[in-house]
Amino acid sequence: MRIRIVDAFSARPFAGNPAGVVLLDAVGFPDDVWLQQVAAEVNLAETAFAHRLPEGGDADWALRWFTPAAEVNLCGHATLATAHVLATTGTATGTVRFRTRSGRLTTTAGDDGQITMDFPTAPLTPVEVPRVVADALGAEIRSAYDTGPGVGDLLVELADEQTVRSLTPDFRALAGHGGRGVIATAPAENPDGGYDFVSRGFFPYVGIDEDPVTGSAHTALAPFWSARLGRDALVGLQSSARTGFVRTELRGDRTLLTGTAVTVIDGELLAAG
Numbered sequence: 001m002r003i004r005i006v007d008a009f010s011a012r013p014f015a016g017n018p019a020g021v022v023l024l025d026a027v028g029f030p031d032d033v034w035l036q037q038v039a040a041e042v043n044l045a046e047t048a049f050a051h052r053l054p055e056g057g058d059a060d061w062a063l064r065w066f067t068p069a070a071e072v073n074l075c076g077h078a079t080l081a082t083a084h085v086l087a088t089t090g091t092a093t094g095t096v097r098f099r100t101r102s103g104r105l106t107t108t109a110g111d112d113g114q115i116t117m118d119f120p121t122a123p124l125t126p127v128e129v130p131r132v133v134a135d136a137l138g139a140e141i142r143s144a145y146d147t148g149p150g151v152g153d154l155l156v157e158l159a160d161e162q163t164v165r166s167l168t169p170d171f172r173a174l175a176g177h178g179g180r181g182v183i184a185t186a187p188a189e190n191p192d193g194g195y196d197f198v199s200r201g202f203f204p205y206v207g208i209d210e211d212p213v214t215g216s217a218h219t220a221l222a223p224f225w226s227a228r229l230g231r232d233a234l235v236g237l238q239s240s241a242r243t244g245f246v247r248t249e250l251r252g253d254r255t256l257l258t259g260t261a262v263t264v265i266d267g268e269l270l271a272a273g
Contacts (some may be wrong), residue, residue, distance in 0.1 A: 001269045002021060002023065002266065003026065003270040004085055004263050005044070006018065006019055006245070006262065007068060007262050008078070010082040010242075010259075010260065011260045015044060015242050015245040016077070016210075016259075016261070017211065017214070017215075018211040018264070019044055019045065019046050019047065019081040020046070020047030021047070022049045023067075023085065027052065027053070029051065029064065035064065035071055035273070037069055039151045040069070043068050044186050045050075045067060045211050046066065046067055046072065046077065048065050048079065049063070049064050049065075050062060052265050053099065060092065060144065061064055062081065063082060066244075069206055070207065072180065073102050073152065074151060074231070076216040076218065077213055077215045080261050081261055082108075083096060083115045084262075087109040087262065088263065089172075093109065093110065093261055094109065094269070095107070095220045096108075100180065102120060102150050106118045112206060112259075114259070117215070117257045121223055121254055121255045122147040122255075124146070126144070126145055130144070130154070130177060132173060132177050133174065133182055136169050136170045136171075137169050137184065138168065140158070140162070142159065143157045150219075152179050152181075153182060154177065155185065155220050156182060158184060158185065158186045161187065161188060161198045163251065164200055164225050165198070166201070169202055169209075170207045171204040172204070174202055174204050174205075175205045177205065181201055181203030181206065181208075181211070183202075184202070185224070192244075196236065197229075197236050198236070199217065199241050200238065200239055201238065213238040213239040213243070213244030214238060217238075218236055218255070222250045222255045222257075223250055226250045232251070236248060244259070245259065
């Protein structure tokens, strides 16, 4: 059984967000314990597992995502990585439909290597700023929003790009917040810098202190910034040690996320489930 490590939301190796991808031969998933053990062994933000579905249904592949500590409901970068593996190996071309815990998701691979994912738009509900989050981030929070059960994050708006970039969170305290994680965001400092907003994502509750590039978070960032900037098509920069760009296009209750990916490791998984 092959296992690949793919850097998503990047056109070059060792940037973007790495994900493990395992395309299963069987029609069905192995035991959940084995899936979690593989994800823990890979020890990346997420490892994706996919298997082909019978023809004639409403989806082509079944897809699940695991962090080293838990299964998650939605993951953008590991979906992008899976679509990249399907396209580059010739396993599937064009548009692929995935059955997931977040319903049916589709990806479309272009000839230029760009992959566009069609995800549900996260609902944004204003909430009071949790004191534990403000203290853990050590920064003034201008506004805070619940992103709904699909994403499960708290979106917090900070004063400016430099504040987002310079955050040094107390991850142990932040883990006490619960939920999937916290997304910190601010507008781009330079409107002509090639991106419209900046973000960082912290997920210690599910075993990831900081995620390099969080595709699913952009289903909340897209409506947030589209409403403020007055444009449906935007570019987000997730500022981490690896960094990555996510192109977003808001289409009502759906959000299109576009990026590239590159395979950096292609190996054999010997401990089959």
